[in-house]
Amino acid sequence: MFLPVQKKAITMTLEEQLKHKINFKTKPLGALGLLEDLALQIGLIQATLTPELKNPTILVFAGDHGLTDEGISPFPKDVTWQMVMNFVAGGAAINVFCRQNGVNLKVVDAGVDFDFPEGVPVINAKVARGTRNMRREPAMSAEECDSAIQKGRELVKQEAAGGCNIIGFGEMGIGNTSPSSLLMHRFLNIPIEECTGSGTGMHGEQLTRKMKILKEISEKYDPQTPEATLATFGGLEIAMMVGAILEARDRQMILLIDGFIATASVLTAIRINPEVRDNCVFCHSSDERGHKLMLEHLDARPMLQLNLRLGEGTGAALALPLVHAAVNFLNEMASFEDAGVSNK
Amino acid sequence: MFLPVQKKAITMTLEEQLKHKINFKTKPLGALGLLEDLALQIGLIQATLTPELKNPTILVFAGDHGLTDEGISPFPKDVTWQMVMNFVAGGAAINVFCRQNGVNLKVVDAGVDFDFPEGVPVINAKVARGTRNMRREPAMSAEECDSAIQKGRELVKQEAAGGCNIIGFGEMGIGNTSPSSLLMHRFLNIPIEECTGSGTGMHGEQLTRKMKILKEISEKYDPQTPEATLATFGGLEIAMMVGAILEARDRQMILLIDGFIATASVLTAIRINPEVRDNCVFCHSSDERGHKLMLEHLDARPMLQLNLRLGEGTGAALALPLVHAAVNFLNEMASFEDAGVSNK
Numbered sequence: 001m002f003l004p005v006q007k008k009a010i011t012m013t014l015e016e017q018l019k020h021k022i023n024f025k026t027k028p029l030g031a032l033g034l035l036e037d038l039a040l041q042i043g044l045i046q047a048t049l050t051p052e053l054k055n056p057t058i059l060v061f062a063g064d065h066g067l068t069d070e071g072i073s074p075f076p077k078d079v080t081w082q083m084v085m086n087f088v089a090g091g092a093a094i095n096v097f098c099r100q101n102g103v104n105l106k107v108v109d110a111g112v113d114f115d116f117p118e119g120v121p122v123i124n125a126k127v128a129r130g131t132r133n134m135r136r137e138p139a140m141s142a143e144e145c146d147s148a149i150q151k152g153r154e155l156v157k158q159e160a161a162g163g164c165n166i167i168g169f170g171e172m173g174i175g176n177t178s179p180s181s182l183l184m185h186r187f188l189n190i191p192i193e194e195c196t197g198s199g200t201g202m203h204g205e206q207l208t209r210k211m212k213i214l215k216e217i218s219e220k221y222d223p224q225t226p227e228a229t230l231a232t233f234g235g236l237e238i239a240m241m242v243g244a245i246l247e248a249r250d251r252q253m254i255l256l257i258d259g260f261i262a263t264a265s266v267l268t269a270i271r272i273n274p275e276v277r278d279n280c281v282f283c284h285s286s287d288e289r290g291h292k293l294m295l296e297h298l299d300a301r302p303m304l305q306l307n308l309r310l311g312e313g314t315g316a317a318l319a320l321p322l323v324h325a326a327v328n329f330l331n332e333m334a335s336f337e338d339a340g341v342s343n344k
Numbered sequence: 345m346f347l348p349v350q351k352k353a354i355t356m357t358l359e360e361q362l363k364h365k366i367n368f369k370t371k372p373l374g375a376l377g378l379l380e381d382l383a384l385q386i387g388l389i390q391a392t393l394t395p396e397l398k399n400p401t402i403l404v405f406a407g408d409h410g411l412t413d414e415g416i417s418p419f420p421k422d423v424t425w426q427m428v429m430n431f432v433a434g435g436a437a438i439n440v441f442c443r444q445n446g447v448n449l450k451v452v453d454a455g456v457d458f459d460f461p462e463g464v465p466v467i468n469a470k471v472a473r474g475t476r477n478m479r480r481e482p483a484m485s486a487e488e489c490d491s492a493i494q495k496g497r498e499l500v501k502q503e504a505a506g507g508c509n510i511i512g513f514g515e516m517g518i519g520n521t522s523p524s525s526l527l528m529h530r531f532l533n534i535p536i537e538e539c540t541g542s543g544t545g546m547h548g549e550q551l552t553r554k555m556k557i558l559k560e561i562s563e564k565y566d567p568q569t570p571e572a573t574l575a576t577f578g579g580l581e582i583a584m585m586v587g588a589i590l591e592a593r594d595r596q597m598i599l600l601i602d603g604f605i606a607t608a609s610v611l612t613a614i615r616i617n618p619e620v621r622d623n624c625v626f627c628h629s630s631d632e633r634g635h636k637l638m639l640e641h642l643d644a645r646p647m648l649q650l651n652l653r654l655g656e657g658t659g660a661a662l663a664l665p666l667v668h669a670a671v672n673f674l675n676e677m678a679s680f681e682d683a684g685v686s687n688k
Contacts, residue, residue: 026435033651034650314376329437339426339435
């Protein structure tokens with residue numbers, strides 16, 4: 001048998017085949033920019049030339065933080081449960097964007113300091129009524145942190161069983177930029193000042209004070225493993241998100257990563273399983289100080305740069321149409337040959 | 345009568361009322377970034393606190409350029425009509441993104457050097473079979489240019505009559521970054537080298553040669569009015585887009601502005617009616633050199649930064665979900681008071 005041309009075609013790797021498919025669409029080479037990178041990434045994740053997005057879902061994890069006793073947020077802690085009730089009523093930004101973009105939204109109580117009334121559609125995965133004040137003691141025990149991780153894994157298993165292959169992660173937790181800054185500081189070895197931003201609105205002296213408290217906390221502990229670091233400095237919603245991220249990677253789902261807190265969760269998950277990075281779509285570059293540094297460290301080029309700093313998964317919900325666009329051009333656009341268009 | 349509080353409320357300007365509505369949504373102040381600016385802009389355009397987007401439409405204007413005789417594009421001129429046939433068959437990027445995002449797409453022959461067969465759904469607004477080679481003579485006569493502008497206005501009138509209040513503009517024309525660079529150079533008084541980029545793929549010596557030709561052309565003519573500048577250096581699809589932009593502003597539509605060529609058309613339209621700027625949503629920052637400078641000059645912060653450089657209106661189609669998001673959060677999100685969430 002003598003079939004050299006066919007044989008050559010057959011031995012192209014999937015990556016080469018995807019690049020060839022992208023390059024011969026009716027457009028100048030590279031003219032769809034980041035959408036081309038995304039199409040390649042998704043093809044590789046799903047191991048196919050014709051990827052599909054099924055049942056896009058965002059899980060919003062809510063939790064409280066003992067550290068709010070130290071005045072590190074301008075909003076009172078009660079806003080966590082109040083905003084969960086707002087999610088349930090459909091009135092928050094994440095509700096609006098999920099409705100618009102066809103995203104299945106689920107709200108998870110990872111550790112809110114409130115008893116939600118019977119019948120309220122919040123998934124009860126409560127590990128504790130918030131973390132401890134880490135200025136005094138570690139935020140979580142090892143057992144609590146592990147429980148949060150396992151519950152996060154379990155929730156993603158359920159979504160995968162329901163046919164979801166693209167999942168975003170959001171959070172609600174007054175005070176949760178502080179644990180995220182600490183995780184970033186410890187995992188990336190970047191001075192705490194560069195990891196600490198204004199969150200929902202800390203400026204001037206308030207911000208200086210927040211930085212001072214976080215520095216004091218960082219110096220107080222020296223955990224040696226990613227899990228211990230997470231337990232010491234994290235949050236219940238963050239730990240649950242870490243578990244969800246790990247499980248979603250294990251199931252080869254596409255991970256839609258939101259802003260500062262979600263990216264801190266990714267940093268943590270990557271310390272446990274570096275392959276997590278391959279499945280992450282970084283949805284936006286937040287206005288929260290530190291987020292751009294995290295993204296640089298991850299060699300990530302975010303899909304959106306809208307100066308968002310809201311969390312809740314809003315950046316993930318807003319970026320979803322771009323992910324659809326990447327998949328759709330790969331599947332639907334004509335090639336030069338199909339369309340009878342002259343190539344150079 | 346003594347109603348000081350109500351009276352104060354009544355005397356708030358629309359802009360103040362919109363800002364108040366945006367600021368008291370359940371989110372930290374300013375946390376939706378550019379979407380907040382966009383919601384304000386759209387409220388002001390439509391003169392309402394509850395804007396609506398109706399029948400989003402993109403007009404793609406196609407035209408040929410006599411200057412392609414000088415080898416200023418790596419693609420042959422025939423690609424213009426071939427890509428129009430690709431649009432009609434639904435196989436181009438703009439088709440994919442319009443289908444995905446619910447955009448009504450119309451393809452207009454402004455001046456293609458080809459006779460489209462009967463029955464092909466291309467709007468026939470042909471002014472001529474392409475422009476003249478402006479290295480030798482002006483691209484258009486004053487009459488041709490005016491005819492293109494008027495036909496552009498007429499097309500937008502028809503869309504407005506059909507209920508459209510948000511309209512995007514795309515283009516297809518091999519060689520049309522060159523006229524756009526020249527218009528930018530003349531209107532912004534920026535050296536031609538900074539206005540000239542690689543288009544669909546001119547690099548190194550080819551690009552240097554393109555710049556040299558454009559410089560020679562710029563020095564050959566000295567038109568004194570915006571219309572004469574457009575006729576001398578423009579394209580039929582560009583002139584038609586200028587007319588469409590002017591008409592859409594007169595009808596207080598939202599204008600979705602795509603990349604380099606569409607922004608050059610906006611620069612031209614603004615010289616004729618400066619109020620055009622108020623209605624423009626700049627959809628993306630293109631990879632074509634010069635586009636960022638144009639956007640800076642217009643004090644524009646684009647919605648997307650995806651390294652696109654394809655034209656066709658693709659940036660406009662991709663940005664539409666973000667425009668919907670701006671309108672939807674303004675209309676649908678709960679206020680702190682509505683949701684019973686504590687404000688600072």
